[in-house]
Amino acid sequence: MYALLISLQSEFYKSRKTLAFWASILLPLVICAMVAFGFYTKSEAILKFHYSPQLLWITYSGSALGVMGILILPFYTIFMAFSVNNIEHKNDTWKTLFAQPLGKLSIYTAKYLYAVFLIFICLFLFAGFTYASGHLLQILVPEYKFSDYSAVDLLSKFYAKLFLSSLGILSVQFIISLIWGDFLKPMGIGFVGVIIGIIAASKGWEYAYMIPYSQPALALTMKKSAGGSDFFTQDIYASLIYAVVLFVIGYFIVARKSIK
Amino acid sequence: MSELAIETRGLTYHFGNQKVVDNLSLQIAQGSIYGFLGPNGAGKTTTIKILLNLLKSPADSVFIFGKEINANRIASLRRMGALVEQPAIYAHLSGKENLYNRCILLGTPRSRAKEMLALVGLTEAADKKAGKYSLGMKQRLGIALALLADPELLLLDEPTNGLDPNGIIEIRNLMIELTSKHNKTILVSSHLLSEIERVATHVGIINKGQLLFQGTIDELQTMNKPVVEIETDIVEQTLSILQGAGYHPEHLAGEPIRIPYSSKAETGRINTMLVQSGITVSSIHLVRKDLEHLFLDITKPN
Numbered sequence: 001m002y003a004l005l006i007s008l009q010s011e012f013y014k015s016r017k018t019l020a021f022w023a024s025i026l027l028p029l030v031i032c033a034m035v036a037f038g039f040y041t042k043s044e045a046i047l048k049f050h051y052s053p054q055l056l057w058i059t060y061s062g063s064a065l066g067v068m069g070i071l072i073l074p075f076y077t078i079f080m081a082f083s084v085n086n087i088e089h090k091n092d093t094w095k096t097l098f099a100q101p102l103g104k105l106s107i108y109t110a111k112y113l114y115a116v117f118l119i120f121i122c123l124f125l126f127a128g129f130t131y132a133s134g135h136l137l138q139i140l141v142p143e144y145k146f147s148d149y150s151a152v153d154l155l156s157k158f159y160a161k162l163f164l165s166s167l168g169i170l171s172v173q174f175i176i177s178l179i180w181g182d183f184l185k186p187m188g189i190g191f192v193g194v195i196i197g198i199i200a201a202s203k204g205w206e207y208a209y210m211i212p213y214s215q216p217a218l219a220l221t222m223k224k225s226a227g228g229s230d231f232f233t234q235d236i237y238a239s240l241i242y243a244v245v246l247f248v249i250g251y252f253i254v255a256r257k258s259i260k
Numbered sequence: 261m262s263e264l265a266i267e268t269r270g271l272t273y274h275f276g277n278q279k280v281v282d283n284l285s286l287q288i289a290q291g292s293i294y295g296f297l298g299p300n301g302a303g304k305t306t307t308i309k310i311l312l313n314l315l316k317s318p319a320d321s322v323f324i325f326g327k328e329i330n331a332n333r334i335a336s337l338r339r340m341g342a343l344v345e346q347p348a349i350y351a352h353l354s355g356k357e358n359l360y361n362r363c364i365l366l367g368t369p370r371s372r373a374k375e376m377l378a379l380v381g382l383t384e385a386a387d388k389k390a391g392k393y394s395l396g397m398k399q400r401l402g403i404a405l406a407l408l409a410d411p412e413l414l415l416l417d418e419p420t421n422g423l424d425p426n427g428i429i430e431i432r433n434l435m436i437e438l439t440s441k442h443n444k445t446i447l448v449s450s451h452l453l454s455e456i457e458r459v460a461t462h463v464g465i466i467n468k469g470q471l472l473f474q475g476t477i478d479e480l481q482t483m484n485k486p487v488v489e490i491e492t493d494i495v496e497q498t499l500s501i502l503q504g505a506g507y508h509p510e511h512l513a514g515e516p517i518r519i520p521y522s523s524k525a526e527t528g529r530i531n532t533m534l535v536q537s538g539i540t541v542s543s544i545h546l547v548r549k550d551l552e553h554l555f556l557d558i559t560k561p562n
Contacts, residue, residue: 018352095314100362
């Protein structure tokens with residue numbers, strides 16, 4: 001356990017000056033700021049719809065969530081899985097990392113958990129920035145009714161679901177990035193995966209929930225169709241099963257990995 | 261005899277079908293500086309990676325301080341520090357941050373990182389990005405990383421690669437100090453004998469994965485058989501006279517005739533015999549190969 005903690009601490013120390021780490025903070029900040037800016041400048045047009053406070057929050061958060069679920073989250077996840085491993089590939093540091101007196105399981109788990117953590121931080125900040133910017137808009141445009149509804153439950157449900165739905169993609173991409181040190185393979189496979197995922201999800205294929213790349217998009221659409229009642233839907237279970245199985249497979253790959 | 265720091269017993273390792281290490285039995289005593297010599301591609305780095313358990317060795321073939329490595333991986337690694345091939349450092353972090361990161365992993369206080377920077381002469385460049393370091397500076401940082409945990413056993417894979425002459429001398433002195441004052445054991449690999457013959461107490465020579473020689477530097481010297489080189493005006497006749505007198509001369513085109521040296525008196529007798537046979541001897545003298553040539557002879561492809 002101690003080895004896992006220091007490995008995690010080291011992952012943070014190594015990556016804190018990299019784009020991957022800052023992307024998890026800047027991405028939600030920039031997207032939320034853009035959406036908020038749109039709602040600020042187009043406030044008159046939006047107010048004409050006379051949204052109820054709840055619907056206003058759904059519309060507002062949906063602007064960020066829509067693109068997130070379909071495009072940005074899958075790509076962001078692919079990039080995180082890549083960068084956590086690439087830091088070792090690029091610097092040829094696998095050999096020193098595995099020559100430290102630490103268990104291989106701890107080193108591997110720390111890397112995986114750190115990638116999970118980066119996705120968590122990103123989505124947590126998305127929820128936080130959406131909440132904060134909604135209330136900021138309320139101050140700037142008093143006609144909005146953001147303050148008449150507590151969006152904490154709504155936002156935390158949406159983003160928690162999105163978080164769980166991303167673990168499947170993360171696990172697939174994590175293994176690909178672990179095995180191959182180059183940029184093209186993980187990104188290329190990921191890109192094709194995302195496109196297949198989008199098509200399968202948007203065409204409503206009945207087994208689309210089995211495709212990790214479809215799961216974030218499904219997590220959101222099913223949420224809407226189910227009226228917010230179901231949290232643990234098929235796609236979430238599928239994503240979690242992928243995560244557990246592939247995490248275990250990844251460990252065996254690491255344990256047998258020869259550092260040439 | 262003290263406990264061995266490193267012992268391999270008939271170690272064999274394959275990359276696919278290719279045998280890279282062949283029945284290797286290293287014995288490295290504690291407190292020694294073991295020069296691990298061989299041409300490029302001889303299997304040195306592979307062996308070092310096996311000793312670090314980066315490449316998995318067959319059971320009961322590698323022992324670190326008497327303990328089998330696969331069964332005692334973490335305990336063994338705790339006693340070792342290593343520099344393998346080009347130093348592995350995070351290019352986006354400064355030299356100091358590279359050491360701090362290792363401090364986190366090893367539970368070493370950060371003050372130790374500063375001591376190591378001073379030891380390898382990188383204090384002034386401590387805050388510069390390691391990616392912008394020269395090859396020599398990277399090598400020094402790699403050595404600092406290897407020494408950080410104050411390990412009992414150091415594995416240094418061509419540590420003077422890329423260093424200027426001053427740097428090479430500094431590393432040499434550092435190795436001597438570490439073994440003599442701090443009782444460390446060092447395995448240092450090189451493809452140049454001249455680089456380590458002055459510091460190494462023991463030498464292992466490897467080629468094509470096989471250990472061709474293992475022993476002290478003195479033992480290596482005794483393998484070095486002196487010869488008498490003779491230059492005359494008529495080579496063919498000289499050879500037949502020598503053969504007729506029971507010697508076994510060797511001759512390669514364009515080179516002097518060589519016969520094994522036995523004593524000064526014997527050399528004198530050969531000279532007299534040749535002169536009395538009407539041969540003009542322009543040169544006859546004793547030659548002892550330097551270690552470098554001996555090394556080349558040992559490792560030359562047959």
